[in-house]
Amino acid sequence: MTVTMAGTVSPAAASVPGSGIREIVNLALSLPDVVRLEIGEPDAATPAHIVAAGHAAARVRNRYTQSAGIPALRTALADRLHTRYGLVADPELVVISQGAVQGLATVFAALLRPGDEVLVPDPAWPNYEMQALLYGAAAVHYPLRPANGFVPDLAELAALITPRTRILVVNSPSNPTGVVFPAEIIAALVDLAVAHGVTVVSDEVYDEIVFDGTHTNAAALAAEHVVSVFSFSKTYAMTGSRIGYVVGPAWLMPTVARLQEPLLSCVTAASQAEALAALEGPQEFVAETLAAYRSRRDLVVGLLADAGIAVTVPSGAFYLMVPLADGVDSRSAAIHLVHAGVATAPGTAFGDTASSHLRLSLASSREQLTLGVGRLADWYRRTGGGREMS
Template sequence: MNVLERAGRLTAHAAAVPGSGIREIVMLAYGRDDVVHLEIGEPDFGTPTHIVAAGDAALATANRYTPSAGIPPLRAAIADRLHTRYGTPDDPERVVVSQGAVQGLAAVLSVLVEPGDEVLIPDPAWPNYEMQTLLLGGRPVRYPLDPAHGFRPDPEQVAALIGPRTKVLVLNTPGNPTGAVLEPGLIEALVTAAVRRGVTVVSDEVYDEIVLDGRHTSALTVAPDDVVGVFSFSKTYAMTGSRVGYLTAPAWLAPTVARVQEPLLSSISAAAQASALAALRGPQDAVTAMVATYRDRRDLVVDRLAAAGHRVTPPAGAFYLMLPLTPGADSRAAALDLVDHGVALAPGTAFGTAARSHLRLSLASSAADLVAGIDRFTAWYAHTDGGVR
């Protein structure tokens, strides 16, 4: 039996999952010291010392299995945080701790989506929404985020896409890859349109603490009995390697999500959960400082691009900025070419079709790297007519 014959053993669902266009650039640029890395969303800050110390202490004294839905003190602290910030029910039983936000999202979709069901996802969007939907045999249906309108959705367009097989509407604010922060009225209109049709809203709010302008509004404030909020410690506290996320779900959904954690992963690392608890209970000045730095970096990049003749929409949240190429340019081809010109950027094609002529730049790098990367990008842009050649 040859390789192709053996490949026939794979499920159709798994075979349908595409590779990540972000990871393609990451791997191409991996280990290259001659490349400025602006392609991945990982904070360049160290994890605050009190968070590291708590994890180290847990390794020495409590390195054991934990409850599948998370240790009770952490679930209680998360419930308190969400109640204080967004007025959600102060109920730890609605909270499930996950292996990063990505696994929490996978757990939620696994209990809501059956083969053939539809999941409405933004375009552009974080690739994992589509990948996870396909892995479950679901059908991703994209709703556009128009670059000309600051990458904001039109509630009427979204409502028109809701059909009899629609099970989930995914929202993401602050947005990855766009950096857009959706206004309260827009969020309310989107959630209301879904709830009226019996559709569950899954709101990715991983960047809820990283707001550069204005304020973040949680979809949880609109319809807490029909919205799942997905969050993470990774970006907020610069602890991506700890792999701790969490979600809050309606009372009718949370127990099932908690139960499926057992066959999915048994339990989250005890040390990582101790670190997460210390992050919530400890000082927040490091978070404030990181957000201020991201804001400074954004302004630096926007100003430097403007000086070179490139006008961009300043992101209001997260730490990403969308760089437009010449209309019609292939951003994947551009991103591949740019690696050989010394800068790694994520192609817009990795996130859908609406930003196919854009590149995503991550602000989670030093000011020096951002300056070098922008200079290399603008030189390449002038040489290629914005990616056309």
């Protein structure tokens, strides 16, 4: 008898979970009058000169480009990395991606074999684990404990490394915690990876959004062992343009560039024109939005303190973690809160360590934040931090 596999999906694909963030997004969109604090989407409009550059490019030549990106943009990004971080990067080692998420996926595709292990922070953006599973690898969580300020314990992390460990994911400034790792922590993480022959994949999407302290570029410490992933989405309010970039060592990046063709052929010409305009044009927008996010952080921290809710104050990105009562399931709390008029992202969407926390996005307006945090504080008081949901 012939056995057919028609109608089945691959085990790797079947193992990839849905996004706990998107579950709340979909619920919030189905209800009226919900304050949206669950998703990291800048509320500012993309600067006009960036939009104009994309429009002009689409009108003049809306065609394929080089798979790894147009030379002018790759050169401009290499210059940016050198000026900002002292990183000497050949433009040929910079690859333009369809947002940071596709750049990460391509790096994982180039590095991972079935059975490999990827060290992923917990809590962390869920796509790291989703992508590891898609390529047949296992995601091993290293905790970022609230009691430790959401900073990793190096000894605990080192104990998780095995002969199958292939990648150490580092994310600073962090989504979802907003924590900026101190320079000595970044250096220690890189040293640990180098000592064990592990590649660091450094997610630096929020590198321009730092309120306190200084962002440390991991690749500047050990360029042969670090792949850095960046994005235009948050810095320039360009989430819809879907453009990011990856920079890494010479032994890896030609493979990443080659894999662009089977994955997407190339990033759109219009988006690359927008990115180049963002880099070469005025930068006041970056400073203005940074000041706005810092002001919103201070507003929300103050409102929560007034409600008796103490939080770890974020030093960067535009997120903040709100603790619930001990043992409360944050997914149930987030669903309950949507019906109370405010959408938040459950800590369970980001791992196990912060499963009794909610993530708030500070990317909304001060008015929306004031209204949403007010609703959250009222709910918190009524339910005892989620203990008495009904």
